[in-house]
Amino acid sequence: MSEAFTQIDGGDLNLLIIADHASAHVPEDIDLGIDPALLKDHIAVDIGVAGVSRLLAGQLGCTAILGGVSRLVIDLNREDDAPGLLPVMSDGHAIPGNRHADLADRMMRFHHPYHHHIERVLEGMGNAFILSVHSFTPRLASDPQQHRPWDIGILYNQDDRAACIAIPLLEQAGLIVGDQQPYSGKLLNATMNRHAEANGIPYLGIEMRQDLVADEAGQRRFADILGPVVLECRNSLA
Numbered sequence: 001m002s003e004a005f006t007q008i009d010g011g012d013l014n015l016l017i018i019a020d021h022a023s024a025h026v027p028e029d030i031d032l033g034i035d036p037a038l039l040k041d042h043i044a045v046d047i048g049v050a051g052v053s054r055l056l057a058g059q060l061g062c063t064a065i066l067g068g069v070s071r072l073v074i075d076l077n078r079e080d081d082a083p084g085l086l087p088v089m090s091d092g093h094a095i096p097g098n099r100h101a102d103l104a105d106r107m108m109r110f111h112h113p114y115h116h117h118i119e120r121v122l123e124g125m126g127n128a129f130i131l132s133v134h135s136f137t138p139r140l141a142s143d144p145q146q147h148r149p150w151d152i153g154i155l156y157n158q159d160d161r162a163a164c165i166a167i168p169l170l171e172q173a174g175l176i177v178g179d180q181q182p183y184s185g186k187l188l189n190a191t192m193n194r195h196a197e198a199n200g201i202p203y204l205g206i207e208m209r210q211d212l213v214a215d216e217a218g219q220r221r222f223a224d225i226l227g228p229v230v231l232e233c234r235n236s237l238a
Helices: 036-040 049-060 103-123 161-172 190-195 216-237
Strands: 005-009 015-019 063-067 129-136 152-155 177-179 203-209
Touching (some): 005 049, 005 103, 015 049, 049 063, 063 103, 129 190, 161 177, 161 203, 203 216
Parallel strands (some): 152 177
Antiparallel strands (some): 005 063, 152 203
16 A cells, blocks of 8 residues: 555556546645645546546556545656646645645655556556546636637647547547647646656547546546547557
């Protein structure tokens, strides 16, 4: 057991699901100084991601690694030296408890163990394929005029091999698909840059719209749509 991650062992398929922001957990000894209600908000957790990841791990027979703490404790999808590792503001909300927090301690406690564990799992997995699972809010409080109409977004940096396979398949399944939406993977792709692109491992990065995966029925729907698409990407590239 680790407070930095949760591992789901769904089977031995050479496919690893990674969900950086799957948890809203804040350890008891960390005080973020915020209204606890915000831990149910998108600033704290990628809503729906844990449920979809668990369903996919069981459906596909593979391993999933879920981040163990809220992105407000430490953002696991940031490089070691990136701004925003320890957020003091998020979508208009102040996180006062982080202003004087020890970044080095949070890195040693959560960030490093999480990424080192991913490395170990991938080392033991031949011809691996990675599915990176995130979700996005339909609207930002800090930018209410921004239009986010997509059901799902596909993100990548330099390696677009799986994206090129997945986008038409997801459209055929009836989803409105954003290519590099609601933001570009060329700007924010830290975990996949580190574990996939740097090692030549093919991957698919997805962003699901949170209101569509907020309940069990929505999570099941997305898992059922995503499963065959992910397998097609994996079978073609791994």
